[in-house]
Amino acid sequence: MLAGTQESYWIESTAPTAYPRLAGDLDTDVVVIGGGIAGLCTAWELTQAGHRVALLEADRIATGVTGYTTAKLSVLHTLVYDRIRSSFDQVSARQYARSQQAAVDRVAEVAGRLGVDCELERLPAYTWAESEDTLEQVRAEADAAAAAGLPATFVTETGLPFPVAGAIRVDGQAQFHPRKYLLALADDLTRAGGRVFERTRATGLDEGETCTVTTEAGHTVTARHVVIATHYPVFDRALLFTRLEPRRELVVAAAIPAEQDPRGTFITPDHHTRSVRTAPYRAGERLLIVTGEHFTPGSGDAAEHWQRLADWTRERFPDARIVYRWATQDNSTTDRIPFIGRFHPGADNVYVATGFGGWGMSSGVLSGQLLAALIGGDAPEWAGLYDPRRLGLLREAGSMLKLQAGVAGHFVGDRVRSSHVDTIDDIAPGSGAVVRIRGQQCAAYRDAAGEVHARSARCTHLGCIVSFNEAETAWECPCHGSRFDVDGAVLQGPAISPLPPFE
Incomplete structure (x- = not known):
């Protein structure tokens, strides 16, 4: 559970x-x-x-x-500046840094002007490394971020309750209640x-x-x-x-004693990404928010990923008491x-x-x-x-080819791939599966009362076959990330039309 x-x-x-x-x-x-x-x-x-x-x-x-x-307001986006400097140029890296910092500062300015109590806290941001391979990337990123005009330093100590191999620190960042x-x-x-x-x-x-x-x-x-x-x-x-790649990412939020607050926002590319921040919670407690375990919509076992994230959180913060969990989704461009x-x-x-x-x-x-x-x-x-x-064809060609190969694989392969069930009768209460009926693929979900909710399995965006996310009780398109509820209603685009009923 x-x-x-x-x-x-x-x-x-x-x-x-x-x-x-x-x-x-x-x-x-x-x-x-x-x-x-x-x-x-x-x-x-x-x-x-x-x-x-x-x-x-x-x-x-x-x-x-x-x-x-997760609601971090940071100019330190994991390992972005070394990549921009290499694939674009140094001027672009400086522009990225200035524009993102201006956005962080804009929230503080507007919140003050409007008198908004949005729990805004100005804190340092860190990208940390635990493995030797990542450590070299972090060192290069610290150099690139400093060259882009940020007050970036390489450090070996952070507020995290465990040792790190090294980290970039940038002051003047923030976290808030969005x-x-x-x-x-x-x-x-x-x-x-x-x-x-x-x-x-x-x-x-x-x-x-x-x-x-x-x-x-x-x-x-x-x-x-x-x-x-x-x-x-x-x-x-x-x-x-x-040129857009969808990604689903999971979150767990745990109550911790206020004195254990690491006082910063943190992220590492290690462990399939781990992001850490806190927020005000109850008296004597902070809410520790941990993000990671990203996967393509429709292709990951969300329950298994949530369990990994929860296990990591309890291992690194032994007093953490998990009180919330949720999932989010974002898209990355090919450059x-x-x-x-x-x-x-x-x-x-x-x-x-x-x-x-x-x-x-x-x-x-x-x-x-x-x-x-x-x-x-x-x-x-x-x-x-x-x-x-x-x-930029040189910058984007590899990512675009990989992205479109994945889409093509789902568009063609999912039409001929066998389901884990043979008939609707095999679907247990609380579960869903794509079942072939009279040559057509049906997205069938059986609710706790035993009633079957049957929709077309073809995403209404571009026709890829959806798959069922049991942990979130939703149909997801692995091609472009559209999501639908068990009755076909659109939860997330790019689809704008519901999955039609399967007669």
């Missing part, structure tokens, strides 16, 4: 929102699609700049990927005239001098500019799905730099923010700053670094 309540602490510790659905057609200056950190920060920044803004969220704001984050911050932004932007619509899924987009967004209910929003901030873009015309800017080469008025590679807090805030500047006609110096229209 896995320990902890299966829910995000950030969501459990804040009140639910109740913004209205879009109930009719609307005209505005900018429509932002997506109510996570990138969408909310963009909408807020644009409202501050005097634009009329409408934000459309398919579910509730700050409950998707943003609601299940929903407390973002719900305050939503309140402020609506007071300033912005509009937020929940349970309003965007399903169509017509581009032009004036753009039109169509919703699932058939209503339209016309706007001069459109921002797609749906985590994974829900419109395919830019073909970004060929590991986010896509923030104009959606495709022909786009004049449509923008996108995606591919944050596990660092959505700083990159989401950065998206708001950068997109508001682009729409206002004042691009910062680092706009070109994040431009989605860039394509």
Whole structure:
């Protein structure tokens, strides 16, 4: 039995929102699609700049990927600066460092201005090594981060309760409660005239001098500019799905005595990634939040990965009492730099923010700053670094070929691969499987009462075959990361349509 309540602490510790659905057609200056950190920060920044803004969220704001984050605000993104220096250049590494640090500082500035109690704590960030191979990478990263202008130092001591071989330290970073911050932004932007619509899924987009967004209910929003901030873009015309790799990652959160707080944010690429931070919790306690065990959606045993993460947490923090566990999902670009800017080469008025590679807090805030500047006609110096229209064949070719080979393997192989069950009768209560019926693949789930929920097994994005994640009770597409509940409803895109019933 896995320990902890299966829910995000950030969501459990804040009140639910109740913004209205879009109930009719609307005209505005900018429509932002997506109510996570990138969408909310963009909408807020644009409202501050005097634009009329409408934000459309398919579910509730700050409950998707943003609601299940680790919520570190850091410019130290594991081992990024040495890679940027090598695959781009030194100027690009400096631009990345300046833009990400500006995003960290922006949260502190805005939280202070609005008087938001979002549990913001300024702390050092560390990337640590335990193995000799990783130690050399960490040394190189410390040098590259310092060359990029960060106050980075190589150290051998940290606040962690176990020895490390070495670590990079960068001061002036932060951790916070993301929903407390973002719900305050939503309140402020609506007071300033912005509009937020929940349970309003965007399903169509017509581009032009004036753009039109169509919703699932058939209503339209016309706007001069459109921002797609749906985590994974829900419109395919830019073909970004060929350059985005989805990744699922697990989280456990444990209560520890306050005096055992390591006082920092930490990450290591060792042990299949381990990320550590804390948050205020109950009297005399801190909430230790540990992340890791990443895998492609639809291809990992989440229960097994959660158990490994829990075991590691208890081994390294013996007094830890696991109280929550949850999962999150992110996408990495093929060159590991986010896509923030104009959606495709022909786009004049449509923008996108995606591919944050596990660092959505700083990159989401950065998206708001950068997109508001682009729409206002004042691009910062680092706009070109994040431009989605860039394509470095030498940098991206290997990653793109590997990514597309994996997609092709699932697209073809999953159609002929045998299931672990032969018939629906073989599916136990609380389990799901893909079963071939009359030559067609059926995604069948049997609930605790014995009732079978049968849907088409073809993902409504591009037709890959879904697989069942038993630990999270969801159907997942291994090609591009779309997720559906047992009745076919979309949990995460890029799919925008539910899995149809299997007759």
